[in-house]
Amino acid sequence: MRQLIKPWRHVFKLDPDRELGEAELALVCGSGTDAILVGGSTGVTYRNTQDLLHRLRPYGLPCALEVSDLAAAVPGFDLYMIPMVLNTADTAWVLGQHRKAIERYGSLIPWDLLLTEGYIVLNADSSVARLTGADCALNAEETAAYAQIADKLMQLPVVYLEYSGTFGDMETVRTVREVVECSQLFYGGGIKSETEAKQAAALCDTVVVGNIIYSDVQQGLATVEAVKNTVKLAVD
Ligand code: 1GP
Numbered sequence: 001m002r003q004l005i006k007p008w009r010h011v012f013k014l015d016p017d018r019e020l021g022e023a024e025l026a027l028v029c030g031s032g033t034d035a036i037l038v039g040g041s042t043g044v045t046y047r048n049t050q051d052l053l054h055r056l057r058p059y060g061l062p063c064a065l066e067v068s069d070l071a072a073a074v075p076g077f078d079l080y081m082i083p084m085v086l087n088t089a090d091t092a093w094v095l096g097q098h099r100k101a102i103e104r105y106g107s108l109i110p111w112d113l114l115l116t117e118g119y120i121v122l123n124a125d126s127s128v129a130r131l132t133g134a135d136c137a138l139n140a141e142e143t144a145a146y147a148q149i150a151d152k153l154m155q156l157p158v159v160y161l162e163y164s165g166t167f168g169d170m171e172t173v174r175t176v177r178e179v180v181e182c183s184q185l186f187y188g189g190g191i192k193s194e195t196e197a198k199q200a201a202a203l204c205d206t207v208v209v210g211n212i213i214y215s216d217v218q219q220g221l222a223t224v225e226a227v228k229n230t231v232k233l234a235v236d
Pocket of ligand 1: 013162163164165166187188189190191208209210211212
């Protein structure tokens with residue numbers, strides 16, 4: 001599964017709980033993005049996740065489900081991304097939900113389709129931060145320390161800097177970039193312009209774009225080329 005995500009530079013994240021018309025979905029899927037990540041923090045159900053997967057399938061793009069609610073673990077995705085929130089004291093989001101999932105689904109779990117994301121939640125004013133009780137008051141060094149837990153101690157395939165809803169602090173992202181060696185570095189949060197998309201793409205392996213699709217689809221589409229035309233900076 002690491003091989004599947006390795007070439008991903010740009011990903012659109014679609015929320016099953018939000019409305020997206022057929023025309024907009026066609027534009028998103030025909031945009032040249034590398035994959036669709038399905039996920040959201042609230043209102044995600046089995047039904048709306050399955051519906052969105054059915055609508056996505058004809059376009060032939062890789063579809064990954066970011067599993068945030070056990071009840072919405074729909075079969076049929078190419079990949080399942082499993083967040084472990086590193087900067088929370090609530091162990092439900094590190095291990096608890098995961099233990100329950102294994103107890104509930106056991107041998108039905110397609111282990112070879114799972115990838116774990118070391119999630120670092122950095123926007124205190126976001127649904128995911130509220131839901132998980134994340135400690136978002138981290139400076140760059142503290143954030144980088146969490147990233148190294150994921151990259152070096154836990155050897156997770158993905159480190160995900162999650163600024164959901166707001167554009168992140170690029171100095172923090174750069175500090176993280178400098179220490180992450182093996183994990184694929186994902187950035188998500190608040191990208192509304194090509195300039196922001198390029199800034200994130202210069203520092204991260206994979207750039208995730210979500211909200212803008214729902215408010216200005218054309219602006220969202222423009223982020224694809226912006227990311228793809230950006231060369232990753234060499235950092236020491
Ligand atoms: C959210 O990281 C993604 O989980 C993308 O963030 O919706 O703010 O673009 P935005």
